[in-house]
Amino acid sequence: xxxxxxxxxxxxxxxxxxxxxxxxxxxxxxxxxxxxxxxxxxxxxxxxxxxxxxxxxxxxxxxxxxxxxxxxxxxxxxxxxxxxxxxxxxxxxxxxxxxxxxxxxxxxxxxxxxxxxxxxxxxxxxxxxxxxxxxxxxxxxxxxx
Numbered sequence: 001x002x003x004x005x006x007x008x009x010x011x012x013x014x015x016x017x018x019x020x021x022x023x024x025x026x027x028x029x030x031x032x033x034x035x036x037x038x039x040x041x042x043x044x045x046x047x048x049x050x051x052x053x054x055x056x057x058x059x060x061x062x063x064x065x066x067x068x069x070x071x072x073x074x075x076x077x078x079x080x081x082x083x084x085x086x087x088x089x090x091x092x093x094x095x096x097x098x099x100x101x102x103x104x105x106x107x108x109x110x111x112x113x114x115x116x117x118x119x120x121x122x123x124x125x126x127x128x129x130x131x132x133x134x135x136x137x138x139x140x141x142x143x144x145x
Contacts, residue, residue, distance in 0.1 A: 036103075039075050041083040042129040043090065053087050056126035061134055064127055069093045077101030082133055082141055084113055094144060105141035107133070112140060 039057050046052035057073055058064045067073060070093030075081055080103045086094050094104050107113060113132050120135065122128035 036078045036080055037075065039073060039079060039081045040130045040133045041073070041081060042126040042133070043083060043085055043087060044126055044129075053089060054126075055090075056130065057081075058130055061131055064130070070097050073097070075100070075102040079103070080105065082138075083107070084110060084129060084133060086144070098144065104144040105138070106144065107136070108140055108142050112136060 037059055039059055040061075041055050041057040043053055043055050046054045053068075055067045055070065055073070056064055057067070070081075070090060073081065075097060078101060081097060082105045084107050086104075086106050097104050113129060113136075116122075116132040116135055117124065117128055120132065122131050
């Protein structure tokens, strides 16, 4: 007896043929529907002396990536980047994102981040801060121009 494919299973297979892959499901691909992608980033110090900074970012709150500069974030025209703060060392990177057509936003009040983190019982880490940023309304962010 051979295995026959049923019409139901053929309809569930993604068009690109990769089983289990949903187009637009990772940050390197555009989302389905062609809408803007929202990136959330936490900028934190790498050393206690405060000399270096590390950027942790995500689009979905489950997959986190790390970088040392804004240039490496795969955001394109029409995308939005929400972050807690912009250190002076990274202003050139933020300006480059603006030139690429990315809308850049930073949090107006950093004390709000701590309040949300405590309300949702999130850890004091880069991932916890990003999840807190994701739950804050867009009105609390100021657009960089």
